[in-house]
Amino acid sequence: MAETTLPNVPETEQKLDNLENNWQDLKKKLQDRSDKLEDALIFQQFMTNVEEEESWIAEKYKLLCDPYCGDSIAAAQGLLKKHEIFEKDFQNHWDRFKDITLTGRGLINEGNFCSPKVEQKLDQLHDKLNNLQKLAEKRKQKFIDNFDYLQFLWKADVVENWIADKEQRLKNDEIGRDLSTVSASLSVKLFNLIEFFSVLN
Incomplete structure (x- = not known):
């Protein structure tokens, strides 16, 4: 019958301790890895929002660089209305x-391993928005x-036409022949003056 040898107890205890230590190290590394992956996921979500x-x-920058400002009053009004919509969208x-800034600051404060890049992206995004x-303020102006210029041109055109019409009437020799002609002429002139000033306002 073969003799069985008992295991060396101190050696076994050492192996158990090593195994326990290795297990704890592995768990810590897994937790660290999990934390980093979670940080990376949050960072990627942050980056997706920044990129959007x-x-x-x-x-919008490309649209605001378009030099066209409208070649008629209606076109200019349309562009101003579109710009108002842009301003709401901008807000x-x-x-x-x-x-995004709150999220980024949270990442930085939590010590996310991508904190320097987060800080850089926040600064860049802030500069781009500013x-x-x-550019939008200049474009609106x-x-x-x-x-205003197109309105001025329109009013100037109305005034020029009004003046030309009145000059033509002044050349008429029949004005002032009798009381009824003078009265009718004055009524027309008064009406024309009222019409003229209403156009200017």
């Missing part, structure tokens, strides 16, 4: 930027100036 905003900004995106806002 950057895409919107690029699209919505500014609010969205605030949300530049877009400045151009629309307003163009609209």
